[in-house]
Amino acid sequence: MKFISDIIKSKDITVSFEIFPPKLDAPLGPVMDTAKELSKYNPDFISVTYGAGGGTSANTVKIASFVENELNTTALSHLTCVSSTKEEIAKVIEELKANQIYNVLALRGDLPSDGNFPNPGHYKYAYQLVEELKKSGDFCIGAACYPEGHPESHSKSEDIENLKRKVECGCDFLITQLFFDNSVLYGFLYNLLSKGIEIPVMAGIMPVTNAKQIKRMTKLSGASLNSELNILIDKFGDKPEAMKQAGIAYAVNQIIDLIANGVKGIHIYTMNKPDIAEEIMRSISSIIKG
Ligand code: FAD
Numbered sequence: 001m002k003f004i005s006d007i008i009k010s011k012d013i014t015v016s017f018e019i020f021p022p023k024l025d026a027p028l029g030p031v032m033d034t035a036k037e038l039s040k041y042n043p044d045f046i047s048v049t050y051g052a053g054g055g056t057s058a059n060t061v062k063i064a065s066f067v068e069n070e071l072n073t074t075a076l077s078h079l080t081c082v083s084s085t086k087e088e089i090a091k092v093i094e095e096l097k098a099n100q101i102y103n104v105l106a107l108r109g110d111l112p113s114d115g116n117f118p119n120p121g122h123y124k125y126a127y128q129l130v131e132e133l134k135k136s137g138d139f140c141i142g143a144a145c146y147p148e149g150h151p152e153s154h155s156k157s158e159d160i161e162n163l164k165r166k167v168e169c170g171c172d173f174l175i176t177q178l179f180f181d182n183s184v185l186y187g188f189l190y191n192l193l194s195k196g197i198e199i200p201v202m203a204g205i206m207p208v209t210n211a212k213q214i215k216r217m218t219k220l221s222g223a224s225l226n227s228e229l230n231i232l233i234d235k236f237g238d239k240p241e242a243m244k245q246a247g248i249a250y251a252v253n254q255i256i257d258l259i260a261n262g263v264k265g266i267h268i269y270t271m272n273k274p275d276i277a278e279e280i281m282r283s284i285s286s287i288i289k290g
Pocket residue numbers: 048049050051052078079080105106107108109110111124125126127143144145150151152153158159160162163165166175176177178204
């Protein structure tokens with residue numbers, strides 16, 4: 001099955017992984033090895049992130065192509081638009097087609113620190129990229145959503161109105177920003193349904209295995225740490241192995257609660273660490289059989 005939308009229809013529960021390309025001058029071998037390891041756990045797809053400023057973007061299609069064509073695992077190629085011209089995006093879309101990549105996560109990317117749009121007259125928001133992909137080929141299109149609201153938006157309801165417009169441009173599914181409190185996701189899903197957003201939503205799960213890294217990630221993403229996780233970080237943050245074990249256990253509990261409450265898609269931010277994905281998959285192996 002080439003489209004993620006078809007995979008979702010055929011399964012009770014999907015589990016997928018996210019990986020990121022190395023810095024531009026670093027070799028691709030290690031991330032290819034990571035993808036190979038991850039593919040052994042039979043994920044429903046592996047997504048490959050895209051460097052917003054063009055930094056690691058050149059490698060995204062190469063890695064996604066390796067996943068799709070060499071590992072025979074469905075690839076989801078991320079693509080951001082705000083720092084590109086329309087001509088540059090058209091070129092990447094042609095590369096995706098040439099590499100038989102059928103699934104794209106259409107993203108805006110973060111604005112530069114001055115908050116200005118870098119390419120006036122080109123892309124401002126992800127919905128424009130969704131429109132472009134829709135008319136450029138036969139793609140299954142995913143997009144991002146934010147259970148706690150996108151950091152730039154003035155209110156959660158305004159963010160959901162913008163999300164609705166993006167979905168109506170042709171999104172097939174959504175993946176959430178990381179979150180640590182499942183009740184926040186349940187409230188968000190309720191709000192989506194009440195606004196008529198009915199496409200599948202996959203829950204983005206970040207195992208907290210490194211205290212410093214998670215503080216940086218939460219600052220960047222706007223996701224908040226809850227008291228339960230803060231206690232774990234206070235207690236184990238300076239003991240790397242203990243933090244890893246506690247973080248994996250927290251992620252596993254989060255996933256089990258989500259599935260028990262009817263969430264059907266789990267997307268794991270692996271941070272290119274197959275051993276963490278392996279432990280999570282072992283702990284949920286019977287649960288995800290449906
Ligand atoms: P949009 O949907 O365009 O929304 C951005 C902001 O604009 C929101 O506040 C929204 O409410 C507002 N908005 C939307 N439409 C309108 C409108 N018509 N008028 C006014 N306001 C509007 N970044 C990367 O660089 N590379 C990646 O690979 C990557 N992968 C990601 C994967 C996931 C699952 C997630 C959740 C995020 C990812 N990001 C990635 C981060 C993402 O690029 C940033 O969060 C970015 O700031 C917003 O992208 P978006 O696609 O959600 O933008």
